[in-house]
Each structure stands twice: as structure tokens, then as C-alpha cells.
Amino acid sequence: MAKKNVGIVRKVVLYFIVIVLIIWVTFPLYWITLTSFKSEAEWKKVPPVYITTHPNLKSYEIVYRNYLFPAFYNGIIVAVGSTIISIVLGSLAAYALARYDFKGKDNVAFWILSTRMLLPVAVIIPFFMFMRQLRLIDNLLSLVLIHAAFNLPFSVWILRGYFLEIPKEMEESAMVDGCSGVGVLARILMPICAPGVLVTAIFCFIFSWNEFLFALILTQRAAITMPVQLSKLHQTRGPLWGQIGALGVLAIVPALILTLLIQRYLVRGLSFGALKE
Amino acid sequence: MDYPRRIFFARRIVPLCFLLPCIIYLIAMTIYPLIYSLYLSFHTWQLGLGAREIFVGINNYKRAFYDARLLESLLHTLHILVVSLGVELLLGLAIAMFLMEEFRGRKITRAITTIPMMLVPIGVGYMWRLLFHEFAGPIDHILVSLGLPRVQWLSSVKMAIWSIIIVDIWQWTPFVAMLFLAGLQSLPKEPFEAATIDGASRFQSFSQITLPLMKPVLLVVISIRIIDIFKVFDTIYVLTGGGPGSATETCSYYAYVIGFKTFQVGYAASISYLLLILIIILSTVLISLLTKER
Numbered sequence: 001m002a003k004k005n006v007g008i009v010r011k012v013v014l015y016f017i018v019i020v021l022i023i024w025v026t027f028p029l030y031w032i033t034l035t036s037f038k039s040e041a042e043w044k045k046v047p048p049v050y051i052t053t054h055p056n057l058k059s060y061e062i063v064y065r066n067y068l069f070p071a072f073y074n075g076i077i078v079a080v081g082s083t084i085i086s087i088v089l090g091s092l093a094a095y096a097l098a099r100y101d102f103k104g105k106d107n108v109a110f111w112i113l114s115t116r117m118l119l120p121v122a123v124i125i126p127f128f129m130f131m132r133q134l135r136l137i138d139n140l141l142s143l144v145l146i147h148a149a150f151n152l153p154f155s156v157w158i159l160r161g162y163f164l165e166i167p168k169e170m171e172e173s174a175m176v177d178g179c180s181g182v183g184v185l186a187r188i189l190m191p192i193c194a195p196g197v198l199v200t201a202i203f204c205f206i207f208s209w210n211e212f213l214f215a216l217i218l219t220q221r222a223a224i225t226m227p228v229q230l231s232k233l234h235q236t237r238g239p240l241w242g243q244i245g246a247l248g249v250l251a252i253v254p255a256l257i258l259t260l261l262i263q264r265y266l267v268r269g270l271s272f273g274a275l276k277e
Numbered sequence: 278m279d280y281p282r283r284i285f286f287a288r289r290i291v292p293l294c295f296l297l298p299c300i301i302y303l304i305a306m307t308i309y310p311l312i313y314s315l316y317l318s319f320h321t322w323q324l325g326l327g328a329r330e331i332f333v334g335i336n337n338y339k340r341a342f343y344d345a346r347l348l349e350s351l352l353h354t355l356h357i358l359v360v361s362l363g364v365e366l367l368l369g370l371a372i373a374m375f376l377m378e379e380f381r382g383r384k385i386t387r388a389i390t391t392i393p394m395m396l397v398p399i400g401v402g403y404m405w406r407l408l409f410h411e412f413a414g415p416i417d418h419i420l421v422s423l424g425l426p427r428v429q430w431l432s433s434v435k436m437a438i439w440s441i442i443i444v445d446i447w448q449w450t451p452f453v454a455m456l457f458l459a460g461l462q463s464l465p466k467e468p469f470e471a472a473t474i475d476g477a478s479r480f481q482s483f484s485q486i487t488l489p490l491m492k493p494v495l496l497v498v499i500s501i502r503i504i505d506i507f508k509v510f511d512t513i514y515v516l517t518g519g520g521p522g523s524a525t526e527t528c529s530y531y532a533y534v535i536g537f538k539t540f541q542v543g544y545a546a547s548i549s550y551l552l553l554i555l556i557i558i559l560s561t562v563l564i565s566l567l568t569k570e571r
Contacts, residue, residue: 014380021372025389028404028447031415035407048415089299096295108296115307117504117560121532122549123306125542126313149306152299210397212511217537227399231515241407248400259395263388 029252036060036245059242067247070222071229078140078215078225079208082147083201089148090155090200091190097156098163099171109160116153120213128217138220146214151204158203162196163189202262206255226251311553318547324540337547346523347548350531356438357527358506361445365502366495368446369453373461376454387458394452402515405444406431409516434524437517441525444512449505453498460494461487500563507556528552 037055097109127146128137136142166189174188190197212227219228230251233244318337320330341347376387393401408416409430417427430440464487472482510529513519519526519534526534532552536545 011380014375014378017375018380018382018386021386022389024447025392025451028401028408029392031407032400032404048413048418050415085302089302092295093299096292100292100295102292105292108300112299112303114560115303117556118307119504119508119529119549119552119556120510121508121529121536122314122553123310125536125546125549126310126317129317129542130310130313146306149303152303156299206395210399212397212399212514213533216514227397227511230397230399230403244403245407248397248403251397252400255395255397256392259392260388263384263391 032245032248032252034245035241036249038242038245040240040242059246063243063246063250067229067233067243068250071224071226072250074140074219074223075209075226078143078147079205081140081144082151082208083204085144085148086151086155086204087159087197087201090152091159091197093152093156094159094163095189097160099168112153112156115149118150120150124214124217127214131218137218138223140219140223142218143211143215143223143225146218147208147211150211151207154207155200155204158200159193159196162193166192199262202258206258209255314546314550317543318550320543321541322543324542330543333543337544338551340544341547341551346526347528347531349523350526350528353438353525354507354527354529357442357445357509358503360442361449361506362499362502364442364446365450365453366498368450369498370457372450372454373457376458377461390451391455392451393448394455396448398448398511399515401444401448402512405440405447405512406516409440431517432521434521437521437525440516441509441513444516445506445509448512449502453502456498456501457491457494460491464490496563496566500560503559503563504556507552 034050034052036059037057038049038052039054039056039058093112097105123146127142131137131139131142134142170188170192209225210227211225212231215225215228216231219225224232226247230244230247233240233247317330319332319334321333321337322330372390376383376390408414411417411427411429411432414430416430421427428436430436468486468490469482472486477485507527508529509527510533513525513527513530517525519530523531528548529552532545532548535541535548
């Protein structure tokens with residue numbers, strides 16, 4: 001009988017912790033979603049309203065008409081562009097690091113990783129000046145380039161981890177059949193490592209989508225991205241929480257969906273980035 | 278070409294060709310700006326007045342040493358670092374161990390727990406700004422209902438930095454937890470089995486086996502988080518704007534203010550260089566700790 005009781009106690013404690021965790025994560029998200037549906041009178045109320053009685057889409061309307069574009073499209077373009085660059089360059093580099101042995105390999109690997117240590121603030125001032133001279137301020141290209149640069153070390157590291165796990169035999173037989181190095185990479189490794197590539201791509205996408213500092217400095221109106229647009233909402237009009245809520249929700253949703261999609265591979269992907277040093 | 282030379286050629290050149298695009302790109306994007314930044318740091322340049330840069334030698338660095346606001350920002354950064362990192366490590370490890378247990382709904386719980394670290398930091402900042410709002414925010418409401426004193430989360434000099442800390446913990450504990458989880462999952466089973474056979478308690482096997490084996494992971498997590506906290510910008514920008522006054526300015530934020538609010542790009546460059554050196558020193562110390570373990 002005692003054993004059964006311990007089993008029940010254990011279950012209760014476990015599920016209690018689960019509930020605490022879920023509330024901890026979802027309550028802030030619930031609150032901002034709630035605010036986005038409140039009317040202006042409602043979000044000013046003291047004490048705050050926890051469940052709205054008249055959900056209205058007015059905030060979303062205003063956001064949709066004025067603030068959502070071009071920020072949303074820009075965000076996608078920059079994220080996709082920088083992801084493509086970092087996956088292409090990164091997979092090439094990861095292939096070299098995974099399959100070839102040469103003098104100084106560890107040094108190169110370490111150097112690539114060390115760029116992660118770089119403070120964005122250190123790079124941003126010269127980058128800003130440089131882009132100013134090139135007239136690339138408020139142009140999506142500058143953002144794509146710098147985001148790719150910050151995503152590259154990450155891509156190389158994770159892709160290398162995935163490549164290392166695939167036995168060499170498959171490539172060797174392909175090489176015997178006359179396949180070249182790049183061919184091996186494109187036709188054999190990448191398809192096999194598709195989950196890994198996908199995880200890397202999504203991480204890069206999310207990083208680019210979320211990025212704020214460079215986007216703030218390098219864009220103004222034409223190339224504005226979602227995070228910057230969110231921050232501007234606050235400054236120009238004072239805190240109109242309904243609209244901030246709506247735009248915030250729209251900014252958060254894509255990343256949320258992507259995260260849930262790659263759940264299976266998340267932990268493993270992170271481990272390559274951090275543990276296999 | 279005869280056979281051995283061809284192999285030599287292939288073995289050396291081919292990997293380089295693969296690596297070259299990546300390396301060139303990184304050099305262009307990072308080394309070149311750093312060199313230019315170094316150049317800038319030796320000059321005074323007030324952007325926007327049409328004036329060109331004036332060479333001032335190491336004056337900017339001298340100024341940095343006497344800059345009280347810079348020192349303050351370092352203290353703020355250290356404050357955030359110690360508290361956030363401490364809590365995140367403890368909570369992260371606890372959550373990771375929790376997620377190692379088998380129970381129904383484990384996958385979903387794990388999925389939900391990973392959400393905060395993927396969200397737009399600006400969005401997270403606004404989320405918490407809503408929560409922290411005095412009078413209209415739920416946190417305030419709950420505190421008052423429990424009879425606790427009101428806390429001016431965002432507008433009091435003492436508490437503002439705690440709001441940054443709380444948000445950082447909320448967003449990044451999952452990240453730490455996931456890294457720990459990966460580490461725990463890769464631990465070999467034999468030591469634990471041997472320990473149970475020898476009659477060790479759960480606590481004993483945790484402290485004698487788990488902790489020592491997790492040391493490398495711990496060091497990696499710490500080094501990543503330290504750099505991330507030095508980088509913190511988005512949440513500060515949204516929650517407090519570095520304020521009230523300069524109470525929540527971290528070093529990165531201060532460098533931003535100097536460079537893009539007062540446009541003294543020379544001085545800003547020197548500050549960012551000093552920070553870079555600081556981080557390199559910190560990382561080298563940590564890495565030497567890590568390799569000593571091996």
C-alpha cells in the first residue's frame with residue numbers, strides 16, 4: 001500500500017510542476033493576446049481585466065492598415081535571404097570541417113566559432129558607416145548581409161555536427177562512381193541530413209526575424225522589419241497597447257509556429273551547437 | 278602530375294575551396310569592421326556636423342577610464358549577469374532533470390517550455406511591459422491583492438534592473454534547460470547503474486556522478502550566456518530605455534547611446550573595443566578552465 005501512495009504523491013508533484021511551468025510560459029503570452037483584443041477603454045482599466053467581455057478586432061484592423069506592411073514582408077525577405085546565404089556557405093564549410101583533415105583545421109574551426117563572441121555593438125558602428133557610404137542604409141541588402149554573417153558560425157557548427165554522424169561509406173561509393181565533392185554534398189549528405197538542415201535553417205530564420213539592433217540602425221522606412229516597427233509604434237503615439245498587442249502577436253506567431261514544427265529536433269540541434277566542441 | 282602530388286594537391290586545396298567562401302565572408306563582415314572600428318577609436322568624430330574625423334591618439338581610451346557612467350554600466354551588466362545566470366543555471370538544471378523523468382505529456386511540456394527563447398525579444402519586452410505596468414498590470418494587481426506593497430517595476434531606480442533580470446530569466450531559462458537536457462541525455466548509463474547496484478541514494482548519484490560529468494556542459498552554457506547577457510539590448514530598449522536615468526544601462530546599451538544618440542562614433546568605437554577585450558579575457562579564462570578538465 002505504501003508503494004502505491006508514493007506513486008500517487010509522485011504523480012501529483014509531477015503534474016503540479018507541469019502546471020506551474022505551463023502557466024509560467026503561457027501567462028505572458030495570454031496577456032498580450034488578450035490586450036490585443038481589448039478595446040481602448042478596457043486596457044486602461046484598473047484593476048486589469050482578465051477575461052475580455054467584448055473582444056474586438058479594431059486594433060488588428062489599425063495595425064493591418066498602417067503598420068503591418070512592409071515590415072512583415074521585409075522580415076521574411078531578410079530572414080529567407082540570410083538563411084540561404086548562411087546555409088549555403090555554412091554547409092560548404094561544415095563539409096570541409098567534417099570530412100577533411102588538414103593542418104590548422106582545429107584553428108579554423110575555433111576561429112569560426114569565436115565570431116560568435118563578437119559583440120554586435122563592436123561591429124555595428126563601422127558597419128553603419130560603411131553602409132552609409134554605399135548608400136545601403138534603409139536597404140534590405142545590408143540587413144541580409146549582416147544577419148548572414150552572424151548566422152554563419154552557428155550554421156557551420158550545427159551542420160558539421162550532423163555531417164559527422166553520417167558514415168563515410170556512402171560518399172565513398174558515390175565518389176568511386178565519379179561524383180565530385182560538391183556533388184556528394186548536394187546529392188547525398190544534404191538530403192540525408194535534411195532534418196538537421198531544416199533545424200539550422202529555422203534557427204537562422206528565427207534569429208533574423210527577431211533581430212533588432214542592426215535592423216534598428218540600418219533601416220528607416222522602406223526596409224523596416226517587424227521588431228523595429230513594434231518599437232516605433234511605442235514612440236510615435238505613446239503606448240497604444242491594443243495596437244502594440246496586435247502587432248506583437250503578429251510578430252510572435254511565425255516564430256511560434258516554426259518552433260512547434262521543429263520540436264523533435266530542437267534539443268539535438270542545440271547540442272551540436274554547444275556540446276560537440 | 279604524378280600520383281602522389283595529385284593527392285597532395287587534392288587533400289590540401291579541396292577543403293580550402295570549400296571553406297574559402299565562408300571564411301572570406303566572415304572576414305569581410307567581421308575582421309574588416311573591427312579594423313575600421315579600431316581606426317575610429319583613435320579619432321574623434323561627431324557625426325552629422327559635416328566635420329571629418331580628428332586624430333586624437335588614445336584620448337578616447339583615457340576618457341573611458343574616467344567615465345563614471347561607463348563604470349556604472351559595467352556594474353549593471355555584472356549585476357544582471359550574476360543574478361540571471363545564477364537563477365537560470367539552477368532553474369535550468371532543475372527543469373532539465375524534471376524533463377528526463379517519464380510521464381505522460383512530457384513531450385508537450387517540453388515543447389511548451391521551449392517557447393520563450395524563440396520569441397521576438399522586442400515582443401517579449403512589450404509583453405512584460407504590459408505585465409509590469411503599474412496600476413493596470415496583472416502583476417501589480419496580484420501583489421496588491423495579496424497585501425504586498427506596490428512595486429514600481431519600471432520606474433524606480435532600485436527595481437528597474439530587477440525587471441530586466443526577470444525578463445531575461447523568463448526568456449532564457451528554457452535555453453539553458455535545453456542545453457542541460459542535451460547534456461543529461463548524452464551521459465553514459467553505466468556509472469549510474471553501477472551506483473544503484475552499490476546502493477547509492479539518488480542524491481549521492483546526483484552529486485557524485487551527474488554533476489562532475491556535466492562540468493563541460495556547464496562551462497559551455499556559462500560562456501554562451503555570459504556573452505549573451507553582455508549583448509542584451511532589445512529588452513532594455515523596450516522596458517526601460519536604459520532608465521530611469523541610466524539605472525539600467527548595460528555596457529552594450531551605453532555604447533549604443535554614445536554612438537547613435539550622441540553620435541560620438543570615435544568614443545563609441547573605443548568603448549566597444551574595451552568591451553571586446555573584456556569578453557576575450559573572460560572567454561579565454563573560461564576556455565582554459567574547460568580544457569583543463571580534459
